[in-house]
Amino acid sequence: MPKRIHPKPISIADIFIKFSTEAQCLEYVEKMRWPDGVVRCSTCGDKNVKRVMRQSESKNKRPWFYLCLNKDCHQQFSPTAGTLFADSHLPLITWFHAIGLILNAKKGISAAQLQRDLGIGGYKTAWYLTHRIRESMKEANPVPLGGIVEIDETYIGGKVSGMGMKFAKKQKRVVAGAVQRGGKLRLRHIPDAKIETLSGFVKATLAPDVERVMTDQLRAYPAALGPEFVDRHEKVNHIIGEYVRGDVTTNSIESAFSLLKRGVIGQFHKLSGKHLHRYLAEFEYRFNNRSESDVFINTVRRLCNVSPLRFAELTSGPKA
Ligand SMILES: [Zn+2]
Structure with a gap:
C-alpha cells in the first residue's frame, strides 16, 4: 500500500518565492476568479476579451487589464474588479505576503508589525489591509458543532483610566466561545452574559444531536441550554477548584481563550x-484551518469572492 504523505501547509518562504512578482500574483487571482481559464467581461460576461499590458508599469498599477471586445460593451476591467483586492493601491505582492504572515502568526499580527515587515507606507493602509483579510476569513454559514462541545465565556480589554472599577468592568467585551473536541472553534462577540444572550449563542452553535455539552458552574448555563440540551449538560465547578472530572472539563475552550487573549493583549493594544x-x-479561521494544507490558496480564493469592503463601512458607525 502506498504510504500516505501528509501535505505540509505552505511556508512563508514558499509564498515569498512563489509570489515574487505582480504578474505571478495577478495570474493567480485570475485562476481563482476564472477556474476554467476563460476570462469573461465583468460587465456583459462576454468571453471575447483582450489582455492589454500597461505601458509604464508604476509600482501601484496592476501589470495588465482587459478590454471587452463586444462592440456594445467595450468596457475595460481589471482582474481584481469586484474582489476585496479592488480599490487598493497596494501591490498584490503585499497582499499575498500579508495573508501568509497573518495565517502563520498563531497569536495574530498587528497592523504596525505588518507595516514594518512589508514596508507598507502608512499605518492606516496596513490596518485597512489586515481588516479586509480578516473580513474574508468570516464563515458565512458555520457548521453546527456536535460530539462533545465545551462552552465558556470570557472578557476582553476594558480598562478605562480615570473611571471606577464598576464602570471599567462595563467596558469589557464579552466573548462567547465553543469548541468541539477534536473539531472546530466558534467565537462570538456578545453584548452580555445574560441567559437570553447565551441562549442565542448556544442555539446558533450546537447541532441538535450534540452528545454532551460541558461548561463551568455559571448559573446562566442550565437555563441558556434550555430543555433541548440541558439533559446532556455537564459542569465543572471552578469555585471549589474542580477543573477536571473524568472527561468533563472546559480546558480546550479555555486554552483557545488564553491564546486569543495573549494575541489581543499583546498585539492589539487599542482594540475597538x-x-x-x-x-x-x-x-x-486560523484555529479551524490549522491542519489544512490549502489554507493559503483558500484564503486568496475567499478574497476573490468577497465583495469589496469600503473603508467607510469599516470606520463609520458607533464604536459599540
Ligand atoms: Zn463586456
Whole structure:
C-alpha cells in the first residue's frame, strides 16, 4: 500500500518565492476568479476579451487589464474588479505576503508589525489591509458543532483610566466561545452574559444531536441550554477548584481563550469593540484551518469572492 504523505501547509518562504512578482500574483487571482481559464467581461460576461499590458508599469498599477471586445460593451476591467483586492493601491505582492504572515502568526499580527515587515507606507493602509483579510476569513454559514462541545465565556480589554472599577468592568467585551473536541472553534462577540444572550449563542452553535455539552458552574448555563440540551449538560465547578472530572472539563475552550487573549493583549493594544468580531473571525479561521494544507490558496480564493469592503463601512458607525 502506498504510504500516505501528509501535505505540509505552505511556508512563508514558499509564498515569498512563489509570489515574487505582480504578474505571478495577478495570474493567480485570475485562476481563482476564472477556474476554467476563460476570462469573461465583468460587465456583459462576454468571453471575447483582450489582455492589454500597461505601458509604464508604476509600482501601484496592476501589470495588465482587459478590454471587452463586444462592440456594445467595450468596457475595460481589471482582474481584481469586484474582489476585496479592488480599490487598493497596494501591490498584490503585499497582499499575498500579508495573508501568509497573518495565517502563520498563531497569536495574530498587528497592523504596525505588518507595516514594518512589508514596508507598507502608512499605518492606516496596513490596518485597512489586515481588516479586509480578516473580513474574508468570516464563515458565512458555520457548521453546527456536535460530539462533545465545551462552552465558556470570557472578557476582553476594558480598562478605562480615570473611571471606577464598576464602570471599567462595563467596558469589557464579552466573548462567547465553543469548541468541539477534536473539531472546530466558534467565537462570538456578545453584548452580555445574560441567559437570553447565551441562549442565542448556544442555539446558533450546537447541532441538535450534540452528545454532551460541558461548561463551568455559571448559573446562566442550565437555563441558556434550555430543555433541548440541558439533559446532556455537564459542569465543572471552578469555585471549589474542580477543573477536571473524568472527561468533563472546559480546558480546550479555555486554552483557545488564553491564546486569543495573549494575541489581543499583546498585539492589539487599542482594540475597538466595533472591530472585535473581525479579530475573532481571524482567530477562529486560523484555529479551524490549522491542519489544512490549502489554507493559503483558500484564503486568496475567499478574497476573490468577497465583495469589496469600503473603508467607510469599516470606520463609520458607533464604536459599540
Ligand atoms: Zn463586456
